[in-house]
Amino acid sequence: MFKPIPVAIGLRYLRAKRRNGFISFISFASILGIAIGVMVLITTLAVMSGFQREIRDRMLGMVSHATITAEGSAMEQWRDAMQLARDDAHVAGAAPFIDTQALLRSSRQEPAALRGVSPEDEDTVSEVGEKMVQGSLSDLQPGEFNIVLGRDLALWLGVQVGEQLVVTTDFQVTPLGAVPQLKRFTVSGIFEAGHQDFDRRLAVVNLQDLQRLTRMGDAVTGVRLKLHDMDRAFVVARDLARTLSLQQPGYYRVSDWTMENANMFRALKLEKTMIGILLSLIILMGAFSLLNSQVMLVTDKLADIAILRTLGLTPGGVMRVFMVQGTVLGVIGTIVGVICGLLLTYNLEHILRAIERTFDVVLMPSDVYYITGLPIDLQAADVLLIAGIALVMAFLATLYPAWRAARTAPAEALRYE
Known part of the structure; x- marks a missing residue:
């Protein structure tokens, strides 16, 4: 199947064995960071939405x-x-x-x-x-x-x-x-x-x-x-x-x-929003790791970039090569994070019960909390929003390394080869 040259080269770089193993490790760490951030954010917002729904339903049962x-x-x-x-x-x-x-x-x-x-x-x-x-x-x-x-x-x-x-x-x-x-x-x-x-x-x-x-x-x-x-x-x-x-x-x-009850629901919404913003920093850390790995990859591929330029690939094409590679890493991290987040959310109640049995503790005692279970309300809009934020962060993290690769001068890159 026909692929544009920048896309084909970018995907090829993903499969190629790195000369510098540390770059591969950083790329894996960036995927892991994005995945963990997405997973934690999905689970946390689902639990908070569940508590909001439980509070609302119990309150509206009396008012x-x-x-x-x-x-x-x-x-x-x-x-x-x-x-x-x-x-x-x-x-x-x-x-x-x-x-x-x-x-x-x-x-x-x-x-x-x-x-x-x-x-x-x-x-x-x-x-x-x-x-x-x-x-x-x-x-x-x-x-x-x-x-x-x-x-x-x-x-x-x-x-x-x-x-x-x-x-x-x-x-x-x-x-x-x-x-x-x-x-x-x-x-x-x-x-x-x-x-x-x-x-x-x-x-x-x-x-x-x-x-x-x-x-x-x-x-x-x-x-x-x-x-x-x-x-x-x-x-x-x-x-x-x-x-x-x-x-x-x-x-x-x-x-x-x-x-x-506008003040109470406004406070609950603000609390959910602020926690969502704070937990988004985990995804941001993964995006920074992705940026770091892409910068190191560009440095490692200077000779390849120079050869591609001499063969006629435009600076824009070079830029798209590394944008494709970084974006694919971000997509992989987001997909893994969404899948793990869904699995963790739907099994969180069983995980908490296992922790209580293993360590003989009660995480939500009935004499302290009116809600003894763990309410979950997984909303599709939240999942889509989190995935969108992760993809945007990953895409933005690829811009600077790709721009730096596009500015590479072939003569300078091949001088010491």
Whole structure:
């Protein structure tokens, strides 16, 4: 098959035995460096993406995909808003809620986020009912003043199912002065969400009980929505806001989970980006090794370059000879790195278990980490990006040695031959 002369010569140099074995060693080291960098970067980003997905899924199991609230006040016309949301084909469920801060007191006291929910509607928007380890969400019947606590919150307060605690909410102004709103609740259940913000800071009561305690009448804080596709939350929330504004302009406000948790997800994305940049330095080291090997190869091949020039090969052709050779080395290193990275990523869980059995250690103890396994989320876009970065670095590393080879003067190179 026909090949351009520079390509044929460059590939020939790859197969030829080096007069200087050290150059071959440096070439092998450059391939190894690029491969290791690609492998480590693929595995690390897959693990970080897995942790981000796990955190997101656990968080969204307890919070809503979108929320409808009233602008600057409690929502009194929440039934209309909930019905309008349910009529949207993108909405899977809707439920009213009240959010307030409270002080819970038993043998100890602890501030917590107190949420009032409707048990029959709450299952359509959150997984708190599925996360119950004791009791049931349906035990939150109006007038019984039962309360469901996160596991860590119950442990800190020292209460169990069937025991009572005192809930203190906002102060109420009376003729005798400001008097705190106190009410004794019975612990009817405990949930474990696997997310510290909820297990340590969230308590759930019946919606009507919290309305009575806070003297809100029939009003609520807002309506929580669950969508069929949470990735479309922003678009659906925007469309709902437009529809609701036609019904009562300036009254409703719609937000989605990407807005309410923007700081956390922005921090996770920044962390992944920075670690990716730092680990890319491993690939850069392999590229520098490739540059070094190519410079040494050009020095070793000065006589060959001079002969090729006298036979009519142009400086551009000489440059392409060494660019082809260096690029092929970079491609080999990238391919090896991608294959090893995929194998390591998919077998990382087994490798960690083998390390734990061999050295009798627990790398992710359940009393420290909520996630005891190793979540993996290997994204094709990340793999392609890493491979592209490696190939670009390898290509750039070939430019200077190839340019130096192209500038070789045949007479000077053959003077001492």
